[in-house]
Amino acid sequence: MQHSYEGLDRIGGFDRVRLLAPLKHRDYRLLVGGMSVSLLGDGLFLIALAWQVYALSNAPTALASVGIAMTVPTIAVVHGAATAFFDPAADALVPELLPESELAQANSLDQLIRPIALRLAGPAVGGILVAAIGTGGAFVLDAVSFVVSASALLAMSPGPRAVGSSAAAGPSVRAEIGAGLRYVRGHAWLWATLLSAAVAYLLFMGPTEVLLPFIVKDRLRDGAGDLGLVFAAAGLGSLLCAIGIGQRGLPRRSITFMYACWTLATLAIAGYGLASGLWGLMVASVAFNTLETAGTIAWATAKQRHVPAELLGRVSRLDWLISIGLLPV
Numbered sequence: 001m002q003h004s005y006e007g008l009d010r011i012g013g014f015d016r017v018r019l020l021a022p023l024k025h026r027d028y029r030l031l032v033g034g035m036s037v038s039l040l041g042d043g044l045f046l047i048a049l050a051w052q053v054y055a056l057s058n059a060p061t062a063l064a065s066v067g068i069a070m071t072v073p074t075i076a077v078v079h080g081a082a083t084a085f086f087d088p089a090a091d092a093l094v095p096e097l098l099p100e101s102e103l104a105q106a107n108s109l110d111q112l113i114r115p116i117a118l119r120l121a122g123p124a125v126g127g128i129l130v131a132a133i134g135t136g137g138a139f140v141l142d143a144v145s146f147v148v149s150a151s152a153l154l155a156m157s158p159g160p161r162a163v164g165s166s167a168a169a170g171p172s173v174r175a176e177i178g179a180g181l182r183y184v185r186g187h188a189w190l191w192a193t194l195l196s197a198a199v200a201y202l203l204f205m206g207p208t209e210v211l212l213p214f215i216v217k218d219r220l221r222d223g224a225g226d227l228g229l230v231f232a233a234a235g236l237g238s239l240l241c242a243i244g245i246g247q248r249g250l251p252r253r254s255i256t257f258m259y260a261c262w263t264l265a266t267l268a269i270a271g272y273g274l275a276s277g278l279w280g281l282m283v284a285s286v287a288f289n290t291l292e293t294a295g296t297i298a299w300a301t302a303k304q305r306h307v308p309a310e311l312l313g314r315v316s317r318l319d320w321l322i323s324i325g326l327l328p329v
Contacts (some may be wrong), residue, residue, distance in 0.1 A: 019246030022106040027156045029074070031090060032109065034152030036117050041145025041153045043122010047136035047228055048130055050213040092313035095304045107300040108246030111293045112239055120235030127228030180314035183307070189255055190307075190315065193299065198322050200262070204269050212272060230281050237286035238293040245297050258298035265291035 023027050098106055129138045182189045216227045251257045268291060271284025307315050 007157060018249075019105055019108055019112070019243060022098050022102045022109060025097055028094070028106070029324055030152050030156045031093065031097070032113060034149040035090065035110075036113050037145050037151035037152070039117035040122045040125075041142035043231075044129060044138040044145075045122075045142040046118070046231070047123050047126030048135040048142075050227065052135040073094065091300065091303070091316040092309070095312065100305065103304050104250050104297070104301045105246050107297045107304075108242045110242075110243035110300070111297050112246065115235035115238030115242070115289065115293070118235070120232045120239065123228040123231035123235075125228075134277040162197075166279045170316060179311065179314075180318035183311050189302075194259075194319060196259075196262070197319070200266060201289060201323060202277055204266055208269055208272060212281070215272065215275075216278075226278055229278065230285050232284035234285040234289040237288070237290035241290045242297065243292040250298055250301060254298045254302060258295045258302070261291045261295035261298070265289075265295065 023032070039266065094106055097102060102319060125281060126138055129141070184194060213227055216230060265288050268288040272281060275281045275284055303312060303315060305321075
């Protein structure tokens, strides 16, 4: 069920700014609001966790070990049924809340909000909080953000089609992954993308997540605030990319565009190793995250347009499993 508010459309300028068009739908606003608060808390958590781990054990392998310890219970059946719900479920729910013509804008808005909350505002505030009140306070605020997010989601009133799609997903994460695998095997653009993503997370993205805080702390001898600036630069690149695609839309050959962006993003990771100072890290971060965000918007939109509604949640769970499972490894 789609909730459209003509007065809000005119007042808010949704008819003039294409990127904001999805926000005229009430349930989508609640979904985005809950996600935003949760991501802000996660941004605090990223800085607090990295700094706490390196304070206890000054080695990159320590942060990787913590990441694995966090991931293993997440992909077990019982805990995963709750923890793995939001991102893939939200991915499948968006096409039920919005018309197809607004999907690219919705995914651009998602990629605009995520860097602002997770990589820009969250880490920037997190660096200040860790320095001022310690890592414990940041962890507490992250926990509070989950309560606020849950309240926003409970206020949603999705229509019967959206509820039916969620109910049909099945009781078992393992069963859903199996269904997703069977569908993916029959579509080359899906399995090729997921295979490429698996390689990228294992060989490029994971090492970057672990080594970037180590470079800031040990090679450059900078503090938590400077790590927050590097993450904030990443958010700025993603933000500008999302605004651009949200207004102009995706190219006609969106899959080719997606692969081109992700290939260049992979090459941009070398900038982290070549940087000799904080500004170099920030430039590399902007380049990488701008390209990565462009590819992600194209990928999410392609899934929502071409994967059947009843299978979208399952394919998204498989996508999630690859992302979360291989990143700390």
